[in-house]
Amino acid sequence: xxxxxxxxxxxxxxxxxxxxxxxxxxxxxxxxxxxxxxxxxxxxxxxxxxxxxxxxxxxxxxxxxxxxxxxxxxxxxxxxxxxxxxxxxxxxxxxxxxxxxxxxxxxxxxxxxxxxxxxxxxxxxxxxxxxxxxxxxxxxxxxxxxxxxxxxxxxxxxxxxxxxxxxxxxxxxxxxxxxxxxxxxxxxxxxxxxxxxxxxxxxxxxxxxxxxxxxxxxxxxxxxxxxxxxxxxxxxxxxxxxxxxxxxxxxxxxxxxxxxxxxxxxxxxxxxxxxxxxxxxxxxxxxxxxxxxxxxx
Amino acid sequence: xxxxxxxxxxxxxxxxxxxxxxxxxxxxxxxxxxxxxxxxxxxxxxxxxxxxxxxxxxxxxxxxxxxxxxxxxxxxxxxxxxxxxxxxxxxxxxxxxxxxxxxxxxxxxxxxxxxxxxxxxxxxxxxxxxxxxxxxxxxxxxxxxxxxxxxxxxxxxxxxxxxxxxxxxxxxxxxxxxxxxxxxxxxxxxxxxxxxxxxxxxxxxxxxxxxxxxxxxxxxxxxxxxxxxxxxxxxxxxxxxxxxxxxxxxxxxxxxxxxxxxxxxxxxxxxxxxxxxxxxxxxxxxxxxxxxxxxxxxxxxxxxxxxxxxxxxxxxxxxxxxxxxxxxxxxxxx
Ligand SMILES: Nc1ncnc2c1ncn2[C@@H]1O[C@H](COP(=O)(O)OP(=O)(O)OP(=O)(O)O)[C@@H](O)[C@H]1O
Ligand SMILES: [Mg+2]
Numbered sequence: 001x002x003x004x005x006x007x008x009x010x011x012x013x014x015x016x017x018x019x020x021x022x023x024x025x026x027x028x029x030x031x032x033x034x035x036x037x038x039x040x041x042x043x044x045x046x047x048x049x050x051x052x053x054x055x056x057x058x059x060x061x062x063x064x065x066x067x068x069x070x071x072x073x074x075x076x077x078x079x080x081x082x083x084x085x086x087x088x089x090x091x092x093x094x095x096x097x098x099x100x101x102x103x104x105x106x107x108x109x110x111x112x113x114x115x116x117x118x119x120x121x122x123x124x125x126x127x128x129x130x131x132x133x134x135x136x137x138x139x140x141x142x143x144x145x146x147x148x149x150x151x152x153x154x155x156x157x158x159x160x161x162x163x164x165x166x167x168x169x170x171x172x173x174x175x176x177x178x179x180x181x182x183x184x185x186x187x188x189x190x191x192x193x194x195x196x197x198x199x200x201x202x203x204x205x206x207x208x209x210x211x212x213x214x215x216x217x218x219x220x221x222x223x224x225x226x227x228x229x230x231x232x233x234x235x236x237x238x239x240x241x242x243x244x245x246x247x248x249x250x251x252x253x254x255x256x257x258x259x260x261x262x263x264x265x266x267x268x269x270x271x272x273x274x275x276x277x278x279x280x281x282x283x284x285x286x287x288x289x290x291x292x293x294x295x296x297x
Numbered sequence: 298x299x300x301x302x303x304x305x306x307x308x309x310x311x312x313x314x315x316x317x318x319x320x321x322x323x324x325x326x327x328x329x330x331x332x333x334x335x336x337x338x339x340x341x342x343x344x345x346x347x348x349x350x351x352x353x354x355x356x357x358x359x360x361x362x363x364x365x366x367x368x369x370x371x372x373x374x375x376x377x378x379x380x381x382x383x384x385x386x387x388x389x390x391x392x393x394x395x396x397x398x399x400x401x402x403x404x405x406x407x408x409x410x411x412x413x414x415x416x417x418x419x420x421x422x423x424x425x426x427x428x429x430x431x432x433x434x435x436x437x438x439x440x441x442x443x444x445x446x447x448x449x450x451x452x453x454x455x456x457x458x459x460x461x462x463x464x465x466x467x468x469x470x471x472x473x474x475x476x477x478x479x480x481x482x483x484x485x486x487x488x489x490x491x492x493x494x495x496x497x498x499x500x501x502x503x504x505x506x507x508x509x510x511x512x513x514x515x516x517x518x519x520x521x522x523x524x525x526x527x528x529x530x531x532x533x534x535x536x537x538x539x540x541x542x543x544x545x546x547x548x549x550x551x552x553x554x555x556x557x558x559x560x561x562x563x564x565x566x567x568x569x570x571x572x573x574x575x576x577x578x579x580x581x582x583x584x585x586x587x588x589x590x591x592x593x594x595x596x597x598x599x600x601x602x603x604x605x606x607x608x609x610x611x612x613x614x615x616x617x618x619x620x621x622x623x624x625x626x627x628x629x630x631x
Contacts, residue, residue: 171596189592189593192619193543193617193619196613197612200558200562200563205562205563207562208562209527213524213528217528220496220529
């Protein structure tokens, strides 16, 4: 019902729709300037009829929207043959039109008011939100709060206020992992995957191991030689590792007695002398290497 | 864990069931049995799928402590450091004491992944030089206080340091002798390549996790590295296949994990899918396994950590993504 009135209003006075005060002016003029009204009524009527009809078709559930078109149709059909009757119907229509504007004005007024109310509500909400956000921020920035403890890692932010100890979350058997009964699929994080059994046997593993031991014969290097050094006669060549002159890593020096280092290792506090000595010797060696490589080019 | 399973299915699933025979202690199973039944209807949406939240089970530590595990790959950039950080924190969350040693001497970045870069004041080099004590060089993670990080050297030390395998062996012994007691796990993040840095890193280890991606370049390096590890006497080698894309496997554009296993012949510790969350967690300095809710890769890392504790390996693997099954109601819709 309200919509049909609204559209009616929209079509008859489309210009002043946005400015309610002007609409009222126009309305008064419209009502009192009879001549003007008579001059334009034909078109207006037609428009009214069409609009109202359209409205009654599209949403013919309203009472007014149904009554009004009938009236208008009567006007339309009788206006040529019966001027007197026309006059009557015109007054009738005028009355009906007269009765309408307050409604439309009400609607319009109401819409304006609701718009204002809505706007102010939104504004208040916005202000409230901004204020609460700022307050929260300032609270967080306030020096010396518990948030500082969280920042410094003394408190765990996600564990605050939780007194019971953490439970072990079984990663195989939790709500995010669902294995189907037949064990052929698993649903993880919402995705379903097909499962295939692992077929690797111990024998196959052994075969691979044998293959590798043939392919990669390797012994842990125990002797590290610089390029240019000669290989000592009683040394297995597999255990020699050649260190490029500029290599950043120079590993264990062989000149340090390994057994002694091992026995001295179980010292509780501080670094055992042997390890430290070895480390320092390595550093010296490296420095020497570096100076050599710096001088040679 | 086992106690809540339907009787017809005494083993939870071959996906994670162990080859080692694990039986939960009786006290635990009786506890799990008393789990309020209110859980069950809310979790079991589908009658064919079982998933019951477990509270009381903790993985059973197998083997002698400390378990010195080297995480190596041969090829660079395949995810050794990511694996070390995530497995390490998973283990810590499961209640084990963990020391992670960043042995990537020249290019260390484990501290970055863990978000501990600002707290590394001393390194092992200072300890060896006698400038500080060992406990000063250990960086304790504040999220999980049973996780400690140890770096070998400062990233920008002027002199390239010579750091031998014997020094690392000493380090492990010194960690054993601490007042806090022997750590359960010592994880060693190995540098790429098979140079002196690699030899140093594997020296104290008695087991190895081989990280590889399902491509031929990284597989060849992995095979070589496995050979060297075996030559050096490390027998317990398990592989971890990282950056797996199930969509590409389905299109035959990527080797499946089973193909990888056929080429290397190693038992599987875990399969980590390619996950953008990995990169995000790297940026944050917050390992993936701490994410709430867990990401897919995080779950996979947690499962791998669980297997590592129990010296277990995978018996089934996820191969490809299944087309999502239509729900119950779409049956009526058609
Ligand atoms: N599952 C994954 N999904 C997506 N990105 C990944 C995954 N695993 C690793 N990455 C990315 O690959 C890069 C290299 O990872 P990482 O540093 O762990 O490798 P690395 O083997 O330690 O390298 P390096 O040999 O240099 O030490 C990182 O940027 C990481 O974010
Ligand atoms: Mg790395």
